[in-house]
Amino acid sequence: MRESGPALLRLGNLLTLDRGAAEDLAQETYIRVGLAWSRVRRDGNPVGYARRTMVNLFLNSKRRTQPTPVPQVLETPRDDAGLAAVDSAAVIRQILAGLPAQQRAALALRYLDDLPDAEIGALLGCTPATVRSHLSRGLATLRTRMKGEHDARRP
CATH class of the missing domain: 1.10.10.10 (Winged helix-like DNA-binding domain superfamily/Winged helix DNA-binding domain)
Incomplete structure (x- = not known):
């Protein structure tokens, strides 16, 4: 996960458009991957699993919350x-x-x-x-x- 961390954080930044939210999303992703590590390790694709987990967490959070207002430039x-x-x-x-x-x-x-x-x-x-x-x-x-x-x- 050390090698894929920066890439996951970049993905989180683009998904959330907020550095703090991206860090929270990455942290939650790491927790989920850690909890499923024995299964993930057997699967042999931990980066793919982490990416999938991050996208699912992002999409699920968008489904649960009201759309955030877009800041005006x-x-x-x-x-x-x-x-x-x-x-x-x-x-x-x-x-x-x-x-x-x-x-x-x-x-x-x-x-x-x-x-x-x-x-x-x-x-x-x-x-x-x-x-x-x-x-x-x-x-x-x-x-x-x-x-x-x-x-x-x-x-």
């Missing part, structure tokens, strides 16, 4: 390149936060962990065709909202 001057980069990251975070949990999870697993559709489907409990639908819709939403943000910021 305040308009800042574009003089400094550093401020623009931070603002761009905030806009992307805001857009990702507005995606449904399944779409965000599919995007994270594809573009962060580089998993194929079948593996993502197994993690999300859906077919590869549904995974492609989640990816397509999520990317379309990202493109549309990013273009809208870009157009809104033009002078």
Whole structure:
């Protein structure tokens, strides 16, 4: 788990969009993996089990809780390149936060962990065709909202 820890934390960051929540999610994942260690060790794929556990914990928490309001990005001057980069990251975070949990999870697993559709489907409990639908819709939403943000910021 030491080797996969940073990758799991990155996945948690992309899923939750919050460092503290990602750390909590990773910790809960480690607890669950630890409790099932004898079974996980026999299976021979502890990283896959941990990834699946993390995604399930994230999706289950989204099902139980009310959607969190998406924070609004305040308009800042574009003089400094550093401020623009931070603002761009905030806009992307805001857009990702507005995606449904399944779409965000599919995007994270594809573009962060580089998993194929079948593996993502197994993690999300859906077919590869549904995974492609989640990816397509999520990317379309990202493109549309990013273009809208870009157009809104033009002078």
